[in-house]
Amino acid sequence: MAITVIGVNDAKAVKKYSAFLAVDIARTSYFNRKFMGDGPETNMPIQRLTELENDAGEYISFDLSMQLNMQPIEGDTVLEGKEEDLTFYSDGVYINQMRGGVNTGGRMTRKRTIHDLRKVARARQTEWWSRVFDELFFIYLSGARGVNSDFIFPTTYTGFAGNSLSAPDSNHLTLPNGKTSANLLTSDVMDLNEVDKLRALAQVMGGGTQAVPRIQPISINGENHFVLLMHPYQVFNVRTSTSTGQWLDIQKAAAGAVGRNNPIFKGSLGMYNNVVLHEHEAVIGFSTYGAGANVEARRALFLGKQGGVCAFGSPGTGLRFGWHEETRDNGNQVVISTSSIFGIKKVTFNSLDFGVYALDTAATAPT
Numbered sequence: 001m002a003i004t005v006i007g008v009n010d011a012k013a014v015k016k017y018s019a020f021l022a023v024d025i026a027r028t029s030y031f032n033r034k035f036m037g038d039g040p041e042t043n044m045p046i047q048r049l050t051e052l053e054n055d056a057g058e059y060i061s062f063d064l065s066m067q068l069n070m071q072p073i074e075g076d077t078v079l080e081g082k083e084e085d086l087t088f089y090s091d092g093v094y095i096n097q098m099r100g101g102v103n104t105g106g107r108m109t110r111k112r113t114i115h116d117l118r119k120v121a122r123a124r125q126t127e128w129w130s131r132v133f134d135e136l137f138f139i140y141l142s143g144a145r146g147v148n149s150d151f152i153f154p155t156t157y158t159g160f161a162g163n164s165l166s167a168p169d170s171n172h173l174t175l176p177n178g179k180t181s182a183n184l185l186t187s188d189v190m191d192l193n194e195v196d197k198l199r200a201l202a203q204v205m206g207g208g209t210q211a212v213p214r215i216q217p218i219s220i221n222g223e224n225h226f227v228l229l230m231h232p233y234q235v236f237n238v239r240t241s242t243s244t245g246q247w248l249d250i251q252k253a254a255a256g257a258v259g260r261n262n263p264i265f266k267g268s269l270g271m272y273n274n275v276v277l278h279e280h281e282a283v284i285g286f287s288t289y290g291a292g293a294n295v296e297a298r299r300a301l302f303l304g305k306q307g308g309v310c311a312f313g314s315p316g317t318g319l320r321f322g323w324h325e326e327t328r329d330n331g332n333q334v335v336i337s338t339s340s341i342f343g344i345k346k347v348t349f350n351s352l353d354f355g356v357y358a359l360d361t362a363a364t365a366p367t
Contacts, residue, residue, distance in 0.1 A: 097339055168357075175359070285298050297362055
């Protein structure tokens with residue numbers, strides 16, 4: 001009986017599994033699934049840039065047009081010569097290739113057919129790529145690698161594709177109770193007062209004549225929202241410092257919100273003061289805060305629109321991920337590798353963060 005076999009590195013398998021991998025990662029990655037949108041008008045915290053997916057190049061530049069701040073000319077006073085120049089601030093992101101792979105071993109150690117191996121390899125590499133992207137988003141948006149012990153990337157990691165890490169500027173970093181990293185106490189933990197503070201700072205900081213980019217809210221069905229992304233230890237502190245009724249009210253606020261089917265609301269902890277609360281274990285941690293350099297802290301991220309960018313380049317297939325299969329050891333071993341050409345960066349204009357505010361609080365494991 002004739003059987004159709006798609007062998008190792010067959011072009012049909014390559015394109016099929018490249019496409020499957022891209023879909024799987026988009027569904028699995030936390031940031032891809034919840035906070036990413038395409039193009040300059042996206043209403044999400046992460047802007048995906050697609051200009052290099054079909055064109056050659058390794059760098060995408062994007063601009064911010066600042067508000068006008070000239071004093072109006074009144075009556076018949078001559079306007080000529082008093083017009084204001086348009087002011088633009090620029091930023092950009094580089095892309096480069098990143099790769100990973102699995103060696104399925106020799107014939108005697110494999111208990112599956114090549115088609116099963118593709119499924120297993122796709123599942124494992126989907127998980128791996130999702131971790132890669134989520135860790136990079138946390139690292140870049142936080143402007144630090146931190147001390148997270150379960151990351152793929154080492155604590156010495158300084159960035160990818162020539163996109164350097166940018167620490168939060170003084171306008172976009174706050175700590176509880178007026179503290180600094182040098183005098184933070186273990187009692188300076190996350191609570192709802194900090195959420196109120198961030199919301200107030202976002203409303204009044206920048207814009208107008210200050211030449212400071214103002215964090216833009218995420219508009220969902222005409223209502224303005226922000227996102228606060230916290231570590232589980234920070235969430236624990238919020239919940240234990242808030243009465244049961246208050247926490248239930250927070251959850252009800254998100255459940256009854258207009259546009260609750262938006263990805264921003266799905267899977268959230270709740271909503272407080274129009275700030276949608278989320279948690280993730282990969283929020284960046286530090287271990288040397290306080291006067292004794294021994295206070296553990298976590299960097300919560302207060303997100304508006306376009307706080308970060310992600311740009312892709314195609315490996316020549318028209319897809320964001322490449323899939324390659326080959327045999328080694330005279331055909332005894334099958335190796336399946338995947339690749340992507342991309343870059344990630346926090347958006348900064350005029351050396352100031354644009355759509356993200358960092359909040360460092362003490363955060364230790366509950367006892």
